[in-house]
Amino acid sequence: MRRADRLFLLIHALRGRRSAITAQRLAETLEVSLRTVYRDVADLQRSGVPIEGEAGVGYMLRKGSDIPPLMFTPDELEALVVGTRFVRAFGGVRLGREAAAALLKIEAVLPPELRERSQRTRIFAPQVDRLENSGLIDDLHAAVTGAQVLRLDYSDNDGRTTQRDIEPLCLAFWGGSWTLGAWCRLRCDFRNFRPDRIVGYAPTGEIFVEVRERGLEAYLRAVSAPRDAQG
Template identity: 40%
Template sequence: MTTRATRLLRMLDELRQRRGPVRGAQLAARLGVSLRTVYRDIDALRAQGAEIDGDAGVGYRMRPGFVMPPMMFPDEELEALVLGARWVASHADPELAAAANRALDRITGVLPERLRLQVETSGLFAPHWRPRDPEPWLPALRQAIRDGHAVRMRYRDAEGRDSERVVWPFAMAFLDDMRLLAAWCETRADFRHFRADRVLELESTGRPYPEQRHQLLRRWEQQCLGRRASREQ
């Protein structure tokens, strides 16, 4: 679900990119909200200092000369952002890849001229040379991690055996050749790792799992450290 802060940023982007006034109904359609929500959001943006001209029934436009506060980054931080966004754009599922490109465009749009040129002419790239079909379950798994919801999953292991189980997904590793899901498995009552490309079916239960994600992460990390220490003894 889109948060209000995200929606307000998207509305600013819509207004900034338009040369002329845009009607409230058009904004509502673009953002997938009601016209009343558009009017409330316009008032909220104005209260926060956005210089938006216009009224209901006439249309809205960003006042000429208004710019969002510039972002400042040291050179290496900016290179890290560019490279990270480009890696996601070329290695992630289509939804996350598109989000990475939008985020980079948003950052570039509010950078001072020197830093904007540095992004646009950056020589840092992250191409994916080996063609790979994106795992169709990645968006649903990422959503489950964000929401903290249990999912019902049919999975095929390395030996070709199928199983059905309910898991609590709380982390995902984007390795070069696979996407690895970390989850608590209700069937095994233990932490398990699953390859996203071996998921056969996935269904959200709509049920929040009983622990917070940070608590699961902490327990998982402690278990991994304990097992590593045992191997080293």
């Protein structure tokens, strides 16, 4: 279980209780060690969550208080909702699904007035038929995170197609279009590839090792000023 999910479940276990719950019971519920419960409770307390109690006695939320989402202002909450909508529309299938799940977790513990506010925002990002829904962005993202060498059939401005073996380093969204930043083995240099010009692609089965001379930091230095995608 991810730590963020565990902290969410820990707070949820404390919410609405009239009596303290022991660390042992929390550990059994979350399927973690007592030491992990003690550490997580201490971290939450330091971050401002109003948990009262101590080891050997039990824990509960301070009477009259609620949990961290109360710390969101209405504008912060609206930013989260709008951000989730944009990720669902432009971030690919996988990230869109995870963003929606994250928002559901937040809304599940919001007080009613903030939950209603989250549903009233009038900024939308409709999920229409576009490149992001094809699975291509998900596949490119997987190649970036997995350091997979990709073989591309890539079309240039004049419609000519070349085959490239690339080391994908990052994806960048320019408010309407994506680029894939990579080290191109054909050109022996950094290149930006537009996904809508990728005619075909497949992993070669090779995993590359990112080195300083052609890694992400070197790429970012090379493209520090925005420019058009290259071929």
